[in-house]
Amino acid sequence: MNLPRDEAYFRLKDEVETFLYDEAEALDERRYDDWLAMLADDLVYFMPMQRNVAQGPHAEAMEFTREQADIHWFEEDKWTLAKRVEQIQTGVHWAEVPISRVVHLVGNVRLVDAAPDAASAETVTVSCRFVVSQNRQQRENYLFVGRRTDTLRRAGNGWQVCRRKVILDQNVLLAKNLTVFF
Amino acid sequence: MNLPRDEAYFRLKDEVETFLYDEAEALDERRYDDWLAMLADDLVYFMPMQRNVAQGPHAEAMEFTREQADIHWFEEDKWTLAKRVEQIQTGVHWAEVPISRVVHLVGNVRLVDAAPDAASAETVTVSCRFVVSQNRQQRENYLFVGRRTDTLRRAGNGWQVCRRKVILDQNVLLAKNLTVFF
Amino acid sequence: MNLPRDEAYFRLKDEVETFLYDEAEALDERRYDDWLAMLADDLVYFMPMQRNVAQGPHAEAMEFTREQADIHWFEEDKWTLAKRVEQIQTGVHWAEVPISRVVHLVGNVRLVDAAPDAASAETVTVSCRFVVSQNRQQRENYLFVGRRTDTLRRAGNGWQVCRRKVILDQNVLLAKNLTVFF
Amino acid sequence: MADDRLARLVDTDRGVIDRTIFTAQDLFEQEQETLFTRAWLLIGHEGMVPEPGDYVASRMGTEPVILTRDRDGKLHAFLNSCRHRGMKVCLFDQGNTRVFTCPYHAWSYGTDGKLVGVPMREKLYPDMDLDRWGLIEVAQLAVYKGTVWATWDADAPPFLDFLGGAKLHLDLALDARDGREGGSEALLGIHKWVVPCNWKLPAENFCGDTYHNPSHASVDMIGIGPSAASGQKGRRDGELDGAQHLWVSFPGGHGIHSAMVASNDYTALYADDPEISDYFRHCHEERVRRKGEDARLRPFVGTIFPNASFHGGQPRALCMWHPVDAGHTEVWRFFLVDADAPERVKAMLRKFYMRYSGPAGMTEQDDMENWNYATAGARGPIASRHPFNYQQSIGRHTPDGGGRLATQITEENARNFYRHWRLFLEGRPWDELIAQAPRQAAE
Amino acid sequence: MADDRLARLVDTDRGVIDRTIFTAQDLFEQEQETLFTRAWLLIGHEGMVPEPGDYVASRMGTEPVILTRDRDGKLHAFLNSCRHRGMKVCLFDQGNTRVFTCPYHAWSYGTDGKLVGVPMREKLYPDMDLDRWGLIEVAQLAVYKGTVWATWDADAPPFLDFLGGAKLHLDLALDARDGREGGSEALLGIHKWVVPCNWKLPAENFCGDTYHNPSHASVDMIGIGPSAASGQKGRRDGELDGAQHLWVSFPGGHGIHSAMVASNDYTALYADDPEISDYFRHCHEERVRRKGEDARLRPFVGTIFPNASFHGGQPRALCMWHPVDAGHTEVWRFFLVDADAPERVKAMLRKFYMRYSGPAGMTEQDDMENWNYATAGARGPIASRHPFNYQQSIGRHTPDGGGRLATQITEENARNFYRHWRLFLEGRPWDELIAQAPRQAAE
Amino acid sequence: MADDRLARLVDTDRGVIDRTIFTAQDLFEQEQETLFTRAWLLIGHEGMVPEPGDYVASRMGTEPVILTRDRDGKLHAFLNSCRHRGMKVCLFDQGNTRVFTCPYHAWSYGTDGKLVGVPMREKLYPDMDLDRWGLIEVAQLAVYKGTVWATWDADAPPFLDFLGGAKLHLDLALDARDGREGGSEALLGIHKWVVPCNWKLPAENFCGDTYHNPSHASVDMIGIGPSAASGQKGRRDGELDGAQHLWVSFPGGHGIHSAMVASNDYTALYADDPEISDYFRHCHEERVRRKGEDARLRPFVGTIFPNASFHGGQPRALCMWHPVDAGHTEVWRFFLVDADAPERVKAMLRKFYMRYSGPAGMTEQDDMENWNYATAGARGPIASRHPFNYQQSIGRHTPDGGGRLATQITEENARNFYRHWRLFLEGRPWDELIAQAPRQAAE
Numbered sequence A, B, C: 001m002n003l004p005r006d007e008a009y010f011r012l013k014d015e016v017e018t019f020l021y022d023e024a025e026a027l028d029e030r031r032y033d034d035w036l037a038m039l040a041d042d043l044v045y046f047m048p049m050q051r052n053v054a055q056g057p058h059a060e061a062m063e064f065t066r067e068q069a070d071i072h073w074f075e076e077d078k079w080t081l082a083k084r085v086e087q088i089q090t091g092v093h094w095a096e097v098p099i100s101r102v103v104h105l106v107g108n109v110r111l112v113d114a115a116p117d118a119a120s121a122e123t124v125t126v127s128c129r130f131v132v133s134q135n136r137q138q139r140e141n142y143l144f145v146g147r148r149t150d151t152l153r154r155a156g157n158g159w160q161v162c163r164r165k166v167i168l169d170q171n172v173l174l175a176k177n178l179t180v181f182f
Numbered sequence D, E, F: 001m002a003d004d005r006l007a008r009l010v011d012t013d014r015g016v017i018d019r020t021i022f023t024a025q026d027l028f029e030q031e032q033e034t035l036f037t038r039a040w041l042l043i044g045h046e047g048m049v050p051e052p053g054d055y056v057a058s059r060m061g062t063e064p065v066i067l068t069r070d071r072d073g074k075l076h077a078f079l080n081s082c083r084h085r086g087m088k089v090c091l092f093d094q095g096n097t098r099v100f101t102c103p104y105h106a107w108s109y110g111t112d113g114k115l116v117g118v119p120m121r122e123k124l125y126p127d128m129d130l131d132r133w134g135l136i137e138v139a140q141l142a143v144y145k146g147t148v149w150a151t152w153d154a155d156a157p158p159f160l161d162f163l164g165g166a167k168l169h170l171d172l173a174l175d176a177r178d179g180r181e182g183g184s185e186a187l188l189g190i191h192k193w194v195v196p197c198n199w200k201l202p203a204e205n206f207c208g209d210t211y212h213n214p215s216h217a218s219v220d221m222i223g224i225g226p227s228a229a230s231g232q233k234g235r236r237d238g239e240l241d242g243a244q245h246l247w248v249s250f251p252g253g254h255g256i257h258s259a260m261v262a263s264n265d266y267t268a269l270y271a272d273d274p275e276i277s278d279y280f281r282h283c284h285e286e287r288v289r290r291k292g293e294d295a296r297l298r299p300f301v302g303t304i305f306p307n308a309s310f311h312g313g314q315p316r317a318l319c320m321w322h323p324v325d326a327g328h329t330e331v332w333r334f335f336l337v338d339a340d341a342p343e344r345v346k347a348m349l350r351k352f353y354m355r356y357s358g359p360a361g362m363t364e365q366d367d368m369e370n371w372n373y374a375t376a377g378a379r380g381p382i383a384s385r386h387p388f389n390y391q392q393s394i395g396r397h398t399p400d401g402g403g404r405l406a407t408q409i410t411e412e413n414a415r416n417f418y419r420h421w422r423l424f425l426e427g428r429p430w431d432e433l434i435a436q437a438p439r440q441a442a443e
């Protein structure tokens, strides 16, 4: 979809970028409750696994684990994400004691779709790239680089994420765990 | 060059960013033919090597291998890039069997020049930084961080890359090969 | 603070982004004197260390070393930064002989504050994320990923950094030294 | 065989084990030579290769293998390495093929491992005996209720003999929830990730370390089980409340933790969804109908020596702790459901499994943290002078069939695990490896 | 003990030392076993744990330790590793606690190291002797003018005996600038970073390698000292101009570089700030008043064998060169000021320290570059055939108390360092390790 | 010398070689000690250091060396390591200097390696013999048609004796395309990159592994050669169509693959550019004129034992397979053109070279993939029980001068390579290393 480049488009693009950066800030500053407030109640948060397969007509279907059918890195809803936050906040979630130092850099922000249009958008689909750095304890250090497609929905004066698909682009996971939010 | 910050500038900047992000998307989604369509027929695609040399008046000349004279990582045209795509598509280019999982993040996008001007630009020079992540097979993982200067030329409703200079900022290459497009 | 999204805001955001990208370009091209000119005379350049501490009410105070009280990675002013540049330029600062190949990627640029307002801003607070890659000699390679909060002040037609706080998000420093500017 | 060194390192009679066995790279290599080349290893599930020509990548010890179903439907497992110069002959995680053609010089092998193509063979290899240069195949392969196991050792006893009394407990994980034999299927998608720990720590943990409950304080406090949305705390539903827990260790080195519930009365579970709750009640009733009093035995966890573990119910999974080096383990995990369970049940279980286990598993993350830093804490000259304490409930067990039964929390299963680890590293003959009472433990 | 190999590697009589001692991983491990388990090691500063229950993370050799102040105010140092399975019992760099509870199975230990909590102990460990399973504690701990030192060796001599004649010089770093004993405090914030070098190169450098001045040409050219803004060149202010420099090496392996200034006349320093300049003049006058002619002895640098160094004034710091492996060192550094110095003085010093030392230190960066590539240059078969040259000023020293004094730039301190390194690696008894004249050097 | 182990590992008579020689780190270190310190190694090209004072960084085995041209124009090669503490004395990849001054303590060395500056020498080193402390220089250095070779072994035979009969074939790469001796120059810019493979796999590949053609199916299908834009398939132009290929192995361990074309008739090549096509026709005619029937011998590839290879024409390059560790190789590659070729020709060749070879080389990428995973496939206890097959065309060769000639695709060159590898690792005297018929192969 190609949105016309009018003032509404630029305003919307800025809104969306700012939302994504604010979200990154909330996570990096460990303001988890602020972050949860940015997620819609019906959120789908999905991160498939990827297999090494041959090129060919069905390659993509075989490459990714299938949503609502297979085992993934994540197929979550807001309830489980809230549980994950709650777990960290217990102070005895050992994998996050002490809490990781995390940096979210979001780039290549592209408005893929706005419905019904940019001026009066109720939902926006936005694609991006991310670099997420996790550093913990003395020398634990992991870098996650990948792609994300988010669907945002207008909520009051702001936005909420109602769907997030994360492509991590790893096969054997290179990190020891996935305590980080993407 | 300092372009005046008028509406034409903002429109052009958005166009250029969108073009670069679309290009990254095409590559990351392995839509190689879409990608080739984004390259001008007279493309120069150049990635010099870098040497460790002493500071001084001729340092930069000695630091970089010289275009059209020396051996580089890449000094290509559209024909060879198309050959590289064709090679991957044979399915027996072993270095890309299975095909790498690649993420292109492009940042610091700066309009360096627009000719004749932003409003009626036919060519644009744009500088950026990139993080390119390559992951393959089980645990092969390479990160390429560098700088790029592109010259884009208007082509129909869109743009094409007619010159790309990539500075990888490595000496001994830290990856086992260069099957990735930058 | 939430700046109204008017034309002045977009113009200011572009100015600030361009300034940060120009600064990155000056550093990556080793135009150190150009870079120093982008720093205010009363610059505070601060990079605390971070400790692993338990969650709790005083956690943040314990996590970061305290400005103007403790030992940090950096607590500098323009004079020391100029000295660092001068040192590199001697040609016998062995840790930078040959000079590192450095790439600064700046992302998530957010205007946090503009005073008195966007249209007539004299100072701007801007937050960002960075990926800084340092490559040197044959195979020395370090990646710094972190957060930065800058205060810029209008200076003539442009801007100058008058305060920079860098959060590197490491505990034991993973690089052998800190010869890179952030 | 450095018997004396091994005896000094592993003293299960006194319940002390040297930290070195978790850190020394030379012992790791001895493990690869003497243990992983002999023991039966879990390599996959039949459902991963349903059709002739199907293959899936697996591992045995540190080495890559391919599990294939040949054109006649027979399963094979081969080292993924060409006989010519060792190149990988299979470049993918899974697929279907007629032949594995080596990318380097194009020797090709059938799905039964036979060398079927050698370019210019008549001219360049006139005397070649093709039968001697097929893919390197495991010595024995066994399918047990869908799970696939293999060993490089032709002298190894049949899989079920190796499994011994642990079969009863493994069955509880593999059999259908309504008591029918078998009937489980593997969900697609194998979690694979690398934990910076020695592989023996998770293997030991799963063989019956019930004592590590405090590790999971965070999930227990907040509740993440199938009834958690309804307010239930704990990391799973309490189907074992009030049960007599059982820890059994077996010849061969296996150890399990199961439980005998007080009665066949049903405890309501899966409160978040009445349909699902009804389904499990139905399964329960069927199971009781089929198995009578035997239905009271319920699975929890277990380790089939050396590096395969299972989770029996909540979640229900099979684990491979693939050794990488003394300090790293590549964990593989796949999950089971009953093949004929309603989609709604499968969906609920699938999501519960993902939030419980694996790298994103809220429960397992805390295990991994402990394995990681327990391995780190085993390093160093001073640490090495202070062996680990394996004295928990020492001597508090009774003979039980071929094994030993404990009815209180115990490290007897761990002691049994390391006793057998030592026997393997000493290169003992198979009769000693699966003998009733391992010899060095004169009790 | 491979005495012959060691004798071949370290020949301090002829002043040649094999490059292998900086690169061979087996020698590194021998160092861990024979040296870091016996010598007194610097582990922190009292000021890091002022209150009962305070703790701070430290290291001894490659192993993590916790320095704690128990409920009675007594200092302890423990291996940060549970006696059960080795898990870290303390997860933080610093804090205050009543008890260290292990995350894995919740054994808990008091701040005095005693095992105070074992879940279900009565049932599972009826015979356990709690006293035998406390945290692994150092054999001896000593506090000296705020600095904290420890050894794993119960037979080691008391710290001050080990320190010997080096005490006089260490005092010059630790005592107040006005000549009072003690009075220094550690600024908060410990620089910790990893340098790709063998740990002995920085230890040797700090024991008195004055010859490496050319390393610092860049800072000397531009001026970064406390008077640099006023135009002074050099990396520090010239308080030692015209002094007689002294290099002293001691039994135990320590080496220092101090200087005797020509007179007690004051040289104006710290020109950038008159208030600060006045303060230091005042300190000087007080010091002269208190110490008389002894005030002429001024500190520069030194290494307390094996891996603790100090910087005596500009900057004023304590260094730990923690070994990681043969090619990597984790450097820890904390800085000292007089506790009662004015804030303005502390602020100036703090900033000077940060621009001089540590990973961002303009001076130390060039040292690190040399240590890094000197280590790299010690690798390889051809390099290994050409020992390093330690012949500088060989024989040019005189006995001085228990040690040797040189009055010209010398590598005698380095020779002494490696002589003792060899004695430790040979496993010599303590009387030989701190004897007046190390035996193998028959002079 | 573990002769028995080596004999077990390398059995070239039966054509089986143990996978361990590609993976064991102890054998890698034995290679460094016994092979790379003795054999002649390629270290660069004269054109990289044209002027007095010029220098360029190079490597021998794992160690960094500097190739310099001294003030008198003489070439030298030195270990890049100070005699004092081993610091790098040259920090750059190339440049021009009068003196190499060490950054650490400023000892300085002339471009001829002499120690010419020692700060404060009279006082601190009164007895120093400067001649004994110069840079560590290679024992012998040879320039051959621009290429520069060196050895650490004073007893090694002269380079051309070492090269032996391989000279004829190396000449075909180094000589001008029109048949004049020499005349080639190195393009500036050395590809340097790290491949995760054992160094012997590429060395073996280049010594005449013609059988690996299937590796290059992708480039052969699409066409990337100098006539590809005109529709020609294949990875290069077919100048050897119909030729009799020749594989020759030599004492010393070298192996080459050349070809004898049927006649001196010209095959039109380089169809994409008529001017270039004409140029090469002209070169061909001149070559025939000069060399007559000898012009029919055309180069392909070869390896000069142990780790230098050449590509004779399309492309035309010299390779160094620098060992890093058992599993990694740092590849260096520079390319040749005739110095007096027209710019248009040089430009075309340059671009062809870059798309064919190096990390971005469409052909070489697929080689590297095979070397990478062949090395990986050589690891592991089961893999190690199954040696690689080197039986191709075994016995199918005839004596040829000092070497052996095969006229069909063969692994004889590889067998010869490993035969000599074994002799070097056994520490044999030079007469055996370059003897006509290596002894252990009793045929």
Ligand code: FES
Pocket (backbone or CB within 6 Å): D082, D083, D084, D085, D086, D087, D102, D103, D104, D105, D106, D107
């Ligand atoms: S390595 Fe497989 S055919 Fe040669």
Ligand code: FES
Pocket (backbone or CB within 6 Å): D374, E082, E083, E084, E085, E086, E087, E102, E103, E104, E105, E106, E107
């Ligand atoms: S490891 Fe500490 S209680 Fe078990």
Ligand code: FES
Pocket (backbone or CB within 6 Å): E374, F082, F083, F084, F085, F086, F087, F102, F103, F104, F105, F106, F107
């Ligand atoms: S290391 Fe070169 S002069 Fe000291």
Ligand SMILES: [Fe+3]
Pocket (backbone or CB within 6 Å): D212, D215, D216, D363, D364, D367
């Ligand atoms: Fe657990």
Ligand SMILES: [Fe+3]
Pocket (backbone or CB within 6 Å): E212, E215, E216, E363, E364, E367
């Ligand atoms: Fe220094």
Ligand SMILES: [Fe+3]
Pocket (backbone or CB within 6 Å): F212, F215, F216, F363, F364, F367
């Ligand atoms: Fe090839």
